[in-house]
Amino acid sequence: MKIYFSIFFFTVSSLLFGQKPKLYDATIPGLVIVKTTTDISLIKDKQFSDFLNKISATPPAKRFPNAQKPQKKYNHFHQKLVDLTKIYEIHFDKKISPEAISKQLKLFPFVVYAQPYYLPELLYVPDDSLVTSQYALTRIHAFDGWDNEKGDSTIIIGITDTGVDLDHEELHDQIAYNPNDPPNGVDDDYDGFIDNFRGWDLGENDNNPQWDESGTTSVIAHGVYVSSLAAARTDNGKGIAGIGFKTKFLPVKISNEWGILDRSYEGIVYAADHGCSIINCSWGGITKNPYGQDIVNYATYNRNALVVAAAGNNWNDVLFYPASYENVLCVAATNPSDEKWNKSSYGIYVDVCAPGDNVLLALADNEYTGGWGTSFASPQVAGLAALVKAHYPDTLSALQIGEIIKVTCNYIDTIPYNQQFAGLLGTGLIDCGKALSDIITPSIQFRNILYNGQDSTIFPGNDTITIVGDFINYLTPTQNLQVTLQTISPYIQILDSSFSAGAIETLDSISNQSSPFRIALLPSAPYDETIDLKLIFTDTVTGYSGFQYLRIIVSPSYLDIYPNNISTTITSNGRIGFNRFSPLQGIGFLHNSYAESLLYESGLLIVSFSDHVSDCVRGGDD
Ligand SMILES: [Ca+2]
Ligand SMILES: [Ca+2]
Ligand SMILES: [Ca+2]
Ligand SMILES: [Ca+2]
Known part of the structure; x- marks a missing residue:
């Protein structure tokens, strides 16, 4: 032979x-974002400099030139602060794939992450429509909420979007102007942005975040619509009511002159750095990337700002970002009957729902119409978050604000149409009345999770995995918390499924180190199989119940x-x-x-x- x-x-x-x-997000040619362990100017590595020469790279430049290194390692909630000063942008020959360059850069030991700049998209569905009523206000019990809390004009929602209509009758007086930097050609407040009196236009790097009416057809006033749902002037006898009532908003334009969102995550940083305690993101993409999670953590941990994001309009349960990042409050959309709006994404990462099917919103030039999309569900939740912040003691962390909204939702899984999405619509439809009623339960999250002692979630098949982490209680104390692990996957067997966590004080945590969950992966699992595990939390004494998903991938195909x-x-x-x-x-x-x-x-x-x-x-x- x-x-x-x-x-x-x-x-x-x-x-x-x-x-x-969509299978992938577009990227910006010739650009990668890199985070290093030390200041890049101090790195003397010949291979690294040779590599940069080979790809005709410009010298790495700080992505956030105005950022300061945190003075401490942890904030007072013991959350690890993010250092933005070690994030760089590297521009290189546009003919070379940024994905390939990123893979190469990751091989250097001092590179924490390296990635292309993924371009997210806006989450609205263009449509012509008749003006409808503000049914959403009734569905989310906004009037009950406002009876308890009308918000505070010192609380600011950052609207990272396509800009605003600065002269709009519903928005002009709701903008959080910056009196410390009046328009005079001088950076009076020394923050690196000259005359940022009314927000900033990061996409075009100027101090005018007015949406670009004269722009191309891909430039739209999306930011006007979104701002109006969160913060339109309420009780002024005009237009619509913004959920935030007295809350102000900061326009942070993240789109460039062609309407492309090329400063999306940088917009979160700008908002967090400029006094926003809530940041709305009615945009996203399908690529999970470490830069995005880093920025969300910066807003959450360094600036105590809650990031609220739209779940996506993809009709599916594919993970979507920033909505699916840890620490983000993810919002899916419902219709007037509290059914999932048909195009709304759903899934294990959804936290709450709000109306997004033909909701009344403000257009540019003092006009009003109906709009469709999770884009419009998210800012309602951002508005409620601002009310929650105003209502409760100001010692609340950003994450606690999100948890209050989660535990006070109304369950909608039993509505016939929603039964097919049971467990995949978060805790249900937001309820402003309940969220502002002072009747709060515990709220548990399983965090700092280690699988077999590591934070990787990818496993070869035919393995046994122990799962250990901390059960953190964000709200009122538990008394007898019980946790059970479940799955519907035929490819695993759960060996140890329960943990008795008992009493956990507010902002305290308990580890299951002494009694880990254990699962066995069965050899029958196909390559790259996704397995979802569900933790069920119950406390019969306080009446609390909640859940959280964990996702692992088994039998990687490469x-x-x-x-x-x-x-x-x-x-x-x-x-x-x-x-x-x-x-x-x-x-x-x-x-x-x-x-x-x-x-x-x-x-x-x-x-x-x-x-x-x-x-x-x-x-x-x-
Ligand atoms: Ca300034
Ligand atoms: Ca000035
Ligand atoms: Ca501008
Ligand atoms: Ca109004």
Whole structure:
């Protein structure tokens, strides 16, 4: 028998996708965001500088030149502060893929993360409509809420969006103007932004966050609509009522002149740095990235600001960001019957719901119409969050504000249409009356989770996993908290499913270290299987019940390896190179003296008989 042996190299220049759900987010060509362990100017590494030369990179520049290094490691809630001073932008030859460059940069030991700049999109559905009533106010019991709390004009909601209509009758007086930097051509408050009297336009880097009426067709007044739902002037005999009532808002324009959201996460930082205790994000994308989580943590931990984000309009349960990041209050949309609005995303990451189906909102130029999208559900929750902040003692943390909103929602899973989404609409529809009623339960989250002692959530099959973490109680004390772990996956067996947490004081926590959850992964699990675990919290004494999902991936179909000067990926079907191209999975085939991957994909083609060929290259999966 003769065996013929050859290796095939493939290069893929483009892949075509039809009108299917989005598989990846667009990125900005020639740009990566990098965080390092130390100041990049202090790093003397020849390989690193050679690498930057090879890709014709500009010297790394601070992404947040005005940021200060935190003076302490932790805030007074014992949450680790984020250092923005070590985040850099590197611009390079636009012909080279930013994904490939990121993979290369991550191999340097001083790189914490490196990634392309993913471009999120706005979450509205364009439609012509008749003006409708403000049904949403009734559904979320806004009037009951306002009886208890009309908010405080010193509390500011940051609206990270496409800008605002500065002269709008419903918005002009609701803007949080900055008296410390009047328009005089001088940066009077020394914050690095000249004359930022009425917010900022990060996308075009000027002090005028007016939406761009003269712009291209892709430029829309989305920020006007969103601002109006959170903070339109209420009780002025005009237009609509903003949920925030007396609350002010700060317009933070994150879109550039073409309407592209190229300063999205930077907008969260601007809002957090400029006094916003609530930050609304009616935009997002499907790419989870460490930069986004870092920025959310900065707002939450360094600035005590609650980030509220739209769940997405994708009709599915695919994770969506920033909504799905830890510490974000994620908002799905409902219709006038409290059913899930048909296009709203749903899923394990949804925290609460608010109306988003034909809700009345303000257009530019003092006009009003109905709008569709989780874009419009989110700012209602942001408005409520501002009321909650005003109502309760100002020692509340941002996360506690979010938890109060969560535990006071009205359950909607039993509505017939919603039964198919049971457990995937968070705790239900927000209730302003209840949230501001002072009747609060405990609220538990399982955090600092370690799987087999590590924070990775990817496992080979046929493994046993222990799950340990801290049960943190954000609100009133528990007395007899019991936790149970469940799943509907046929690919795992739960070995130890319960933990008796007992009494946990407010902002105290208890670890299950002494009695971990344990699960066994069954060998039958397919490659890259996603397994959702559900923790059920019950406290019969206080009447509290809640839940939280954990997601793990088992039997990964590829593995990155780093032998000597080579870094490459081996895939489950025997190929070498990338496992998938868009989004890129794996690291390709890198030699440390070249900037780009030397091949996309290679495989073996073996001829054992004249009529028998085995191959694992493109088109063959065996
Ligand atoms: Ca200034
Ligand atoms: Ca000034
Ligand atoms: Ca502008
Ligand atoms: Ca009004």
